[in-house]
Amino acid sequence: MQSYSTKQRKLLLSYLAAHADEELAADVISRDLSHEGVSVSAVYRNLAALEADGKIQKVTKSGTRRAFYRFSDAAECRRHIHLYCTECGKTYHADVPTTDYVADRIESASGFEVDRSKTVIRGVCRECGKAADTTANAKKTVNNGSGT
Amino acid sequence: MQSYSTKQRKLLLSYLAAHADEELAADVISRDLSHEGVSVSAVYRNLAALEADGKIQKVTKSGTRRAFYRFSDAAECRRHIHLYCTECGKTYHADVPTTDYVADRIESASGFEVDRSKTVIRGVCRECGKAADTTANAKKTVNNGSGT
DNA sequence: TTGCGTGCAAAGGTTTTGCATGGCA
């Protein structure tokens, strides 16, 4: 299947690049791009294509019905695992040595080949962890849901 | 908020327990449970509550519009990271030492506190990796999408 | 008895699609 480089496609791509590592809702992207003449369907269609292509990831958030899309620069990001802070929503990059270390360890232990580009580790970043510690004085239990 | 133990709730819980680590669509759960008198709304409402409670996770899959839910036994699973094979859809458990190793490494390198119960590492399991290798003789490129 | 949970069906919001037209190569 051929693929043309249309104005809409370019705009979407540059929008995504400008918002790398953020989790974006389709309607937000759509709204921001509508000024420049990109229709909702174009956004959805391109988003779907990019996702099928592995260039962006679709994620779900609790409490809302819509899907969110996350883009990261391929060359830059293929190498390392992402750390997503469930408190502030920011995404961090684990450094390459750490990533390699982690991936190797898992691969040698389980024979499981880690796909760095698709793996997102969830947890709490340093900043939010600090904040929580402070709060913890008053309220000891911070984030101890049960879970899997 | 009080919480009653209803027939539907029990059925859903035991259904989830019987399908631990699988990624289940709400309508599938609903269909399977409808025989025993659990309505769609009950399924959704309970699923939402369980998710808000951190007991199950909601995930998105590419190519479909619906949400999938994954349950794992809390006591058993809180300790280790999950490895989700994007080829066959199975979820594996990294052993506890490996999990600790990985989590510690990330925590010490980035100050990022890993939430084991919410982290799912994506990649290809040993079985599927083997299968791919065999195929690779004919077709060298196996799964090299770009990505983040 | 109190009030949470359920079922049903209607409402809701997000995402997908059909069709005619526009634009890239």
Next chain:
DNA sequence: TGCCATGCAAAACCTTTGCACGCAA
């Protein structure tokens, strides 16, 4: 020129909700 991509609006779909009733505690 040939075909992919876009726009628009309607359709589809999954999920959520309102309301009255049932049931756990």
